[in-house]
Amino acid sequence: MVEIKISIPEKMHSLMKKYPKIDWNEVALNAIDKKLKDIQLLTDLKDRDEGEVAIARGDGIPLDEIIREMGLGKKAIKKITPKVKAKPKVNETKKTIKKKTHARKR
Numbered sequence: 639m640v641e642i643k644i645s646i647p648e649k650m651h652s653l654m655k656k657y658p659k660i661d662w663n664e665v666a667l668n669a670i671d672k673k674l675k676d677i678q679l680l681t682d683l684k685d686r687d688e689g690e691v692a693i694a695r696g697d698g699i700p701l702d703e704i705i706r707e708m709g710l711g712k713k714a715i716k717k718i719t720p721k722v723k724a725k726p727k728v729n730e731t732k733k734t735i736k737k738k739t740h741a742r743k744r
Contacts, residue, residue, distance in 0.1 A: 644666065646654075654662055 654660070
């Protein structure tokens with residue numbers, strides 16, 4: 639394990655002395671660990687958001703291109719590529735809702 643030296647205000651040190659059973663090294667270690675995890679999480683979220691923005695702009699690499707680069711064939715592309723159902727048109731949805739509502743009234 640590596641040792642580090644920290645400087646703390648005299649007033650804080652006086653308060654720490656009042657609680658000798660507390661492992662202040664452990665407290666500092668936990669605080670540093672938590673801060674590092676928070677920073678890593680924020681970095682990961684920022685990287686993910688930047689990736690999503692790039693994809694939305696069209697800067698992303700298409701999935702089929704990645705699969706080809708990996709040396710997988712067309713069958714793998716079909717298996718891995720998600721099946722996206724087309725959204726119904728607004729008018730079709732309204733007609734369906736009207737039919738269902740009308741059928742319930744009978």
